[in-house]
Amino acid sequence: MSARTSLYRTRAFPLARLRGAGESDFAVPLFGAFDARTSTPAQNTLDRAILSIKGLSLEYETAERVVRATHRVNLDVYPADRFVLLGPSGCGKSTLLKAVAGFLTPTEGEMLLDGKRIQGPGPDRIVVFQEFDQLPPWKTVRQNVVFPLLASRSATRAEANERAAHFLDKVGLTHFADAYPHQLSGGMKQRVAIARALAMQPRVLLMDEPFAALDALTRRKMQEELLALWDDVRFTLLFVTHSIDEALIVGNRIAILSPHPGRVRAEINSHHWSHDSGGEEFRAATRRIEAILFDRPPENSVPRGGAGGLAKKCVACVE
Numbered sequence: 186m187s188a189r190t191s192l193y194r195t196r197a198f199p200l201a202r203l204r205g206a207g208e209s210d211f212a213v214p215l216f217g218a219f220d221a222r223t224s225t226p227a228q229n230t231l232d233r234a235i236l237s238i239k240g241l242s243l244e245y246e247t248a249e250r251v252v253r254a255t256h257r258v259n260l261d262v263y264p265a266d267r268f269v270l271l272g273p274s275g276c277g278k279s280t281l282l283k284a285v286a287g288f289l290t291p292t293e294g295e296m297l298l299d300g301k302r303i304q305g306p307g308p309d310r311i312v313v314f315q316e317f318d319q320l321p322p323w324k325t326v327r328q329n330v331v332f333p334l335l336a337s338r339s340a341t342r343a344e345a346n347e348r349a350a351h352f353l354d355k356v357g358l359t360h361f362a363d364a365y366p367h368q369l370s371g372g373m374k375q376r377v378a379i380a381r382a383l384a385m386q387p388r389v390l391l392m393d394e395p396f397a398a399l400d401a402l403t404r405r406k407m408q409e410e411l412l413a414l415w416d417d418v419r420f421t422l423l424f425v426t427h428s429i430d431e432a433l434i435v436g437n438r439i440a441i442l443s444p445h446p447g448r449v450r451a452e453i454n455s456h457h458w459s460h461d462s463g464g465e466e467f468r469a470a471t472r473r474i475e476a477i478l479f480d481r482p483p484e485n486s487v488p489r490g491g492a493g494g495l496a497k498k499c500v501a502c503v504e
Contacts (some may be wrong), residue, residue, distance in 0.1 A: 235260035235421055236285065236389055240294035242446075243280050254280040257294065257449040260440055262389065267415060267422045269436030269455075271429065273478065277447030278425045285423060298388060308337045311382040315394040317374045320366040320381075326353065327333055327362040332371050338383060352380040355414055371432050372403040379411070383420060392424045396431070406498045429471045430477075441477050453476045 238260040244253050248277050254277035262268045270278040283289050285296055285436040287306035296303040298310070311333075313319075320329050327349050334345035356376040366374055375395055382390055396404040410429065415422065426432050432439050432455070453474070 191398045196452075203266050219472065221240055230279050232263070232330040235264050235266075235299060236262040236423070237297040238281075238285070238294070239297070241281070241284065241296060242293045243277060243284055243289060244292045245280070245289075251290075253446040255442075258442075258447065258449055260449065260452075262421065262423060264421055265419045267435060267437045269424045269426060269432045269439045270442060271426060271432040271436075271474075271478075272442030272447060273444050274427060275445045276442040277352065277391050277445065278427075278442055281447065282312070282391050282423060282425050282441075285389070286310050286391055307476050308333070308385055309389040310340055310391055311385050312391040312393060313375070313378045313382050313395045315397045317366075317371050317398065320374060325363050325365055326358060326369070326377050328379055329366070330384050333381060333385055337385070343477045345384075347367075348384040349380070352384045353377075355417065356410065357381070371399055372401075372407055375399070375407060376410070379414070383414075383418060387420075389423055392423050394427070397426075404431075411435065419423075429474050433467070433470060433474075441474065443480075 190272070212424040231470055241255060241258045242253060243255045244251050246252070258281065260268075270281060272278045280289065284291060284301065287310065303310075324332060327346070330349035330353060333344075334340040335342060339345075340348060350359070350362070353362055356379055358373065358376055358380065361369065361373065366377070369377070375433055378395070396407045399407060410473060412435065414420075424435055426435070436455050439455050440449050440453045441453065442448065443450045455470075
């Protein structure tokens, strides 16, 4: 078992429930088997959620009406999780991330970080956005990483410089520490943003489609570098994407959100996939996730109530 998979115990069932206009019509067999009767929880801190989202509904106003972005979402993120929010455009996944960051106030429900209600932004949650202009252009790479540490009084100047040097080395930008953002490529700017976020040592790193604006080759390289960095640092990650392939590769757990308003349609364990997976098994996984996303029966679907009545709350295991 690889280092990337050994940290987790499975928290899922082998069937997913599809929810359509008429509630549930199909139980979807997914990969692997999991017997809840024989699974024994690990008695350590990995079993205590670092982030709990309970019955969370989010709304925003337009000129014409009030729009509900998410509806009664329930999620738990555990230490060192790479938790992905996957869904189509407009499903509220980025809105949900902004709420966790403390930028939005819930209409109902609550969010708990280490058991305490989230009531606003804080240095324990740092966001990496997809836009390349998130770095102040008048500051060098080093200064961009150091600044939030000093502004939040999280470190002395000497400590901030030491942390900046450490994480710039982790993302391979030591030789660009004195460069300015306009001198960097898009991928390098995102590396700076990641180094800046990790230098703050947040409880949860929040990433809102951070590689969406990159070309395909750079995006793949950044995914690989993020996973290598996670192998080294073991941070807790909440990651937003609308790419099924990226979700399977980056995440160890995936929450699949329905179209507007966003509800949790399924939760999937995906910790063993990588860029090296490929093949028919990986393509089959993407097809089954597509079936859940777009509310259609996949191949080998089972009628509702079949499979021994296991089509219960929508939790799934793609293994």
